[in-house]
Amino acid sequence: MSVQSETAPDTAAPGGLDRWRELRALQQPAWPDQEALRAVTSELATQPPLVFAGEADNLRERLAAASRGEAFLLQGGDCAETFAEITADNIRDKIKTILQMAVVLTYGASIPIIKMGRMAGQFAKPRSSDVETRDGVTLPAYRGDIINSFEFTAESRIPDPQRLLAAYRSSATSLNLIRAFTQGGFADLRRVHEWNRGFLDNPAYAAYDAFAGEIDRAIRFMQAAGADFDALRTVDFYSSHEGLLLDYERPLTRIDSRTGLAYDCSAHFLWIGERTRQLDGAHVDFFSRVRNPLGVKLGPTSTVADAVALIDRLNPDGEPGRLTFITRMGAGKVRDLLPALVEGVAADGRPVTWVCDPMHGNGITSGNGYKTRRFTDVIDEVRGFFEVHRSLGTVPGGLHVELTGDDVTEVLGGSEEIDDVGLTRRYTTLVDPRLNHQQSLEMAFLVAEMLRDS
Ligand code: PEP
Ligand code: CO
Numbered sequence: 182m183s184v185q186s187e188t189a190p191d192t193a194a195p196g197g198l199d200r201w202r203e204l205r206a207l208q209q210p211a212w213p214d215q216e217a218l219r220a221v222t223s224e225l226a227t228q229p230p231l232v233f234a235g236e237a238d239n240l241r242e243r244l245a246a247a248s249r250g251e252a253f254l255l256q257g258g259d260c261a262e263t264f265a266e267i268t269a270d271n272i273r274d275k276i277k278t279i280l281q282m283a284v285v286l287t288y289g290a291s292i293p294i295i296k297m298g299r300m301a302g303q304f305a306k307p308r309s310s311d312v313e314t315r316d317g318v319t320l321p322a323y324r325g326d327i328i329n330s331f332e333f334t335a336e337s338r339i340p341d342p343q344r345l346l347a348a349y350r351s352s353a354t355s356l357n358l359i360r361a362f363t364q365g366g367f368a369d370l371r372r373v374h375e376w377n378r379g380f381l382d383n384p385a386y387a388a389y390d391a392f393a394g395e396i397d398r399a400i401r402f403m404q405a406a407g408a409d410f411d412a413l414r415t416v417d418f419y420s421s422h423e424g425l426l427l428d429y430e431r432p433l434t435r436i437d438s439r440t441g442l443a444y445d446c447s448a449h450f451l452w453i454g455e456r457t458r459q460l461d462g463a464h465v466d467f468f469s470r471v472r473n474p475l476g477v478k479l480g481p482t483s484t485v486a487d488a489v490a491l492i493d494r495l496n497p498d499g500e501p502g503r504l505t506f507i508t509r510m511g512a513g514k515v516r517d518l519l520p521a522l523v524e525g526v527a528a529d530g531r532p533v534t535w536v537c538d539p540m541h542g543n544g545i546t547s548g549n550g551y552k553t554r555r556f557t558d559v560i561d562e563v564r565g566f567f568e569v570h571r572s573l574g575t576v577p578g579g580l581h582v583e584l585t586g587d588d589v590t591e592v593l594g595g596s597e598e599i600d601d602v603g604l605t606r607r608y609t610t611l612v613d614p615r616l617n618h619q620q621s622l623e624m625a626f627l628v629a630e631m632l633r634d635s
Contacts, residue, residue: 204462207463210324231349245532253286256298257583259615260615269358283625289632296417298421363415386596534579537563591607591614
């Protein structure tokens with residue numbers, strides 16, 4: 182793909198890529214200085230793309246395979262990345278966690294796992310309230326590092342367009358590390374498997390011993406049989422984030438010189454959040470015009486009519502892999518609400534890839550005031566997701582998780598039995614609670630068993 186400016190002629194409908202400006206865009210900041218915003222977006226539009234059209238096309242094909250049950254998506258990372266946490270160690274540990282989970286899932290499912298980070302651009306957050314009050318002081322809400330700062334002062338909470346450039350640079354740095362780690366030998370299957378062995382030395386994980394033993398034997402068998410480990414030294418790793426902040430996504434959208442089509446080059450995969458998926462809204466319009474594979478979050482109020490109308494807007498021709506529905510119903514509701522949705526979409530006939538987000542429907546507040554989730558609820562929603570698809574004969578295509586490679590204490594439970602007091606130890610997320618490294622691996626073992634039985 183050649184690098185062209187945002188002013189290249191686009192092939193979309195009249196108004197094309199800028200039509201969203203005339204529509205209602207929810208969850209956007211009130212930029213105080215429009216001139217400063219214009220200067221920044223013009224500069225962004227001249228910067229090199231972060232990902233390339235061909236990569237997004239490859240991912241679309243991989244997601245098409247997932248929709249048919251020939252692959253499975255593992256998408257994971259922070260709720261909100263922060264500029265301060267873009268360090269080599271943090272990124273390495275997150276990739277490591279996702280790769281370790283992927284080895285376990287690959288074995289469980291005997292199908293390829295598509296690895297994707299909520300990484301290298303997950304900086305903009307939708308909020309349920311525009312303001313936050315602490316000790317009687319009310320300030321604008323934190324909307325992610327791409328917009329304002331978490332620090333609770335009036336000054337820090339003012340939206341600052343310079344942050345768009347900082348987000349672009351941070352994303353470029355992250356992607357550089359991701360490409361190095363996944364292409365340079367760090368992702369070697371044997372090495373990743375060795376890390377999993379380390380995890381299992383902890384007696385809390387005895388339950389997974391048998392499974393891990395099987396993986397061990399499988400890898401030894403492959404080695405003995407002369408499997409081509411050179412081909413297993415590198416992995417494809419895709420980037421994704423919520424396509425929320427249109428003043429960022431628009432200038433990073435470029436026209437592919439081969440095809441004349443628009444790609445949002447800020448990430449391989451973009452998803453539209455639960456709060457911004459209005460059919461006549463700015464987000465659906467903008468993303469309908471880019472070629473990247475897209476996701477849409479579907480929460481408990483989603484109807485079949487909503488889902489089919491989203492297909493009409495985002496994938497009218499029913500191209501496999503183009504559209505992923507990421508359902509987030511909550512453990513208590515998934516078995517009641519998901520069947521009708523899946524059946525209605527199946528009856529429509531145009532393919533979608535179904536992915537389970539077991540995080541966002543399961544938020545609670547702990548007795549001591551922490552925003553948290555129970556590990557058992559998270560696992561139960563995934564179990565419900567598999568049960569529903571199994572009973573309908575449809576395909577569970579992937580898992581979308583908020584996780585970190587660190588040993589934070591943000592989600593209750595898991596083999597280490599984090600309780601309310603445990604949450605106080607290392608609760609560092611600025612927005613939603615994440616599975617820690619151990620909880621993530623534990624989830625992988627549990628989901629591998631579900632995949633094997635599905
Ligand atoms: C998220 O993925 O962090 C998020 C805000 O999700 P949702 O749109 O499903 O609420
Ligand atoms: Co979140």
